[in-house]
């Protein structure tokens with residue numbers, strides 16, 4: 001188990017039923033990281049460091065859903081819509097559905113907060129820090145700064161979307177960022193997206209722990 005530095009937070013991204021095997025937007029083998037996430041969350045908790053969970057939380061007919069755009073299918077791209085895409089997704093994580101629930105095996109009891117994102121009809125939010133216009137904050141950055149946090153550890157789903165964008169934004173917000181690669185799984189759409197995300201994080205001086 002890794003050593004956890006002081007003034008750290010663990011952010012557990014989107015461990016929701018729709019992103020797990022059997023869900024609407026399942027990440028392959030996403031369930032395999034649950035036990036490891038529980039272990040590290042428990043360690044953060046026991047050492048007095050905060051743990052924060054995020055939850056993708058869309059209204060019905062959210063603009064990121066392919067079904068909201070005539071003639072579009074999940075996986076299709078769309079351009080020119082502010083704060084959306086380019087990839088369109090199947091309907092997923094609709095508010096108050098079982099798909100949107102954080103999986104019951106995930107020990108949210110170690111968390112001090114759950115940040116919900118993507119709740120505005122016409123804008124998506126991959127990052128835990130900013131919506132996809134890269135301007136509208138979720139509030140998480142100031143919340144963490146208020147707690148005196150300097151170092152952000154990231155795990156959860158999916159590596160090349162919500163985890164990746166959260167890591168990049170955390171770095172740009174002035175946090176030291178540690179990416180727990182073995183506690184994430186990726187979607188890899190389009191092809192090689194995972195590799196690209198990892199390279200881009202390395203270039204941004206994010207520490208990636210294998």
Ligand SMILES: [Zn+2]
Nearest residue numbers: 056064093118
């Ligand atoms: Zn979403």
